[in-house]
Amino acid sequence: MFKGLKRWFSKPKKTSGYVYYVKFVFEGEIFYKLGFTTKNSLSERFSYSGSDDFKSIKKTIFFTYRPNAWYIEQDLLDYFEKHLAFGKYSNDSTKPLAGNGQSELFKTDVLGLDEELYKVPDHLREDYRKRRQDAVDNTILMFFLITITWGFWAVVLIVMWLVDLMSTPQTPPIILMKPQHPHHIQEIINTLVDDSKYPEN
Structure with missing residues (x-):
C-alpha cells in the first residue's frame, strides 16, 4: 500500500x-x-x-x-x-x-536483450572446432604408428590412451546465459x- x-x-x-x-x-x-x-x-x-x-x-x-x-x-x-x-x-x-x-x-x-553478449565469437568457435579436429587427427596418427611399431600391445596402449582422452573433454567456449x-x-x-x-x- x-x-x-x-x-x-x-x-x-x-x-x-x-x-x-x-x-x-x-x-x-x-x-x-x-x-x-x-x-x-x-x-x-x-x-x-x-x-x-x-x-x-x-x-x-x-x-x-x-x-x-x-x-x-x-x-x-x-x-x-x-x-x-x-x-x-x-x-x-x-x-x-x-x-x-x-x-x-x-x-x-x-x-x-544485448544479443552480442550471448554469442560465441567466431574466432573462439573456430578455435574450438580446430582443437577437436586436431585431437581426432592425432588419435588416427597415433593408432597407425603404434600399430605398425608394437603390433598387439599397441591395441592395449591405444585403449588405455582413449579412455584417458575421453575422461578429459575439450572445454567449449563459455556462453553467457540470458x-x-x-x-x-x-x-x-x-x-x-x-x-x-x-x-x-
Whole structure:
C-alpha cells in the first residue's frame, strides 16, 4: 500500500511517452539504463540542460511509445530494483548520469536483450572446432604408428590412451546465459522490443 501511495505522489503530469532501454559506456565501463521520457528521441532526452550524456550511448535496444509508459517503467524498475547499479535514489556526482537518471542504471543486461553478449565469437568457435579436429587427427596418427611399431600391445596402449582422452573433454567456449524472467515480465519486454521505433543497433 505504501509503495502504491508513493508512486501516486511521484507520478508525473504526463504518463504517456516512451519506455527505453539503452546501453551506455562511461570511461570504458558498460551500463544499461531502463527509463521513461516524454522526449521524442534519446539524443534530446540526454542533452537536456546542456548535458552531453547522449555521446556515451553505445546502443539503443528499444525506444517504444506507450500511453501508460511511466507505469510500465515503474513496474519494470520495481521488479529489477535489486540489480540497480547504485541504488534506487542514487545521485552521486562522481558516478555516471548524476541528476540525469543515475538511479535507473544497471551494470548487467538485466532484460537479456544485448544479443552480442550471448554469442560465441567466431574466432573462439573456430578455435574450438580446430582443437577437436586436431585431437581426432592425432588419435588416427597415433593408432597407425603404434600399430605398425608394437603390433598387439599397441591395441592395449591405444585403449588405455582413449579412455584417458575421453575422461578429459575439450572445454567449449563459455556462453553467457540470458536472464530468465516470469512470464508477465517477459511479455512486457517482448512487446516493447517488437514495437520499438529504433533498430537494435
